[in-house]
Amino acid sequence: MKPLYEDSPDQDDLLLQQSIQDGIVPPGCRLGGAIVQGLSAAGGDPCGKCDVKRDICGGRPRIPDLPPTHPHGFDEQRNIEASINDSATARKHQRRLTIMQLNRMIKEKK
Secondary structure (H helix, E strand, O other): OOOEOOOOOOOOOHHHHHHHHOOOOOOOOOEOHHHHHHHHHOOOOOOOOOOOOHHHHOOOOOOOOOOOOOOOOOOHHHHHHHHHOOHHHHHHHHHHHHHHHHHHHHHHHO
């Protein structure tokens, strides 16, 4: 698993496959699954800051850099990116992934 793929994604990047299946990113996405899942769990748009050409991945348009809106100079996207490193957010994200995997296993068992 890599943070950004130059060609096609690795077959063992299950987080990216799940994100594509859930419609979070398009099927041609080149971002690593951990990055996509982290950004989406924090409420961000994985396509918003991605530098991959859209004709390659078919993703949503890049969000233009906006002037700072926070009095201390942080815009909302930076706040979202910073929240990914928050341990409570990371634990919440991990719980969500575990529940998704368990639900998928239960469906396969039936």
